[in-house]
Amino acid sequence: MSPATPEDLFAVLDRLGIAHATVAHAPVHTVAESRDLKAGMPGGHSKNLFLKDKRGRLFLVVAEAEARIDLKRLHGPLGATGRLSFGSPDLLYDRLGVRPGSVTPFGLLNDRDGTVSVVLDAGLMAHDPVNFHPLHNGATTAVAPGDLIRFLESTGHPPRVMALPEPVDGDAEVPA
Numbered sequence: 001m002s003p004a005t006p007e008d009l010f011a012v013l014d015r016l017g018i019a020h021a022t023v024a025h026a027p028v029h030t031v032a033e034s035r036d037l038k039a040g041m042p043g044g045h046s047k048n049l050f051l052k053d054k055r056g057r058l059f060l061v062v063a064e065a066e067a068r069i070d071l072k073r074l075h076g077p078l079g080a081t082g083r084l085s086f087g088s089p090d091l092l093y094d095r096l097g098v099r100p101g102s103v104t105p106f107g108l109l110n111d112r113d114g115t116v117s118v119v120l121d122a123g124l125m126a127h128d129p130v131n132f133h134p135l136h137n138g139a140t141t142a143v144a145p146g147d148l149i150r151f152l153e154s155t156g157h158p159p160r161v162m163a164l165p166e167p168v169d170g171d172a173e174v175p176a
Contacts, residue, residue, distance in 0.1 A: 044145075
C-alpha cells in the first residue's frame with residue numbers, strides 16, 4: 001500500500017474536525033536549518049526521533065525542537081529494552097512513509113499495524129499550536145495540542161505525554 005500523501009493527511013484532519021494551517025517553505029532537514037524559518041511561525045516546533053530498542057520495538061519521540069534529551073537514559077522512561085538506537089531510513093519509510101528529515105507524528109497515519117509507540121514531550125505540548133511537517137519537509141502544519149492527541153488516537157496510536165530525561169553534564173544528547 002502506498003504511503004499517505006499530504007492531501008490524505010489533510011482529508012483526515014478535516015474529517016476529524018481538526019483545524020490546521022499549513023505554510024509552504026524551502027525544504028529543511030534539521031532543527032538547525034529551520035531556526036530562522038520557525039521564528040516567524042507561532043507555537044511549539046519539534047524534533048522527531050524514530051527509535052528502536054534491543055527487541056525491535058519502535059518508538060516515535062516527539063520533542064520540543066531545542067529540547068536536550070539524554071539518549072542513554074531515555075529507554076527507562078519509555079519502558080524500552082536496553083539502549084535505544086535510531087531506526088534505519090528503510091524502516092522509517094516502511095512504518096511512517098517518510099524519509100529522514102521529514103519525520104513527523106502525522107506519519108503514524110501510515111503505521112496501519114500500530115507497531116510504533118508514541119511519546120510526546122510535555123514541554124512541546126505546553127505550546128499552542130504545535131507544528132510538524134505534513135509528511136514532507138517542504139511545509140509546516142500547525143494544529144492545537146489536543147487535536148494532535150485526537151489525531152494520534154484516531155490512527156490507533158494513543159500517545160504518552162511525559163517529561164523527557166535531560167542529559168547530565170557530559171552525557172550524550174540528541175543534536176538539534
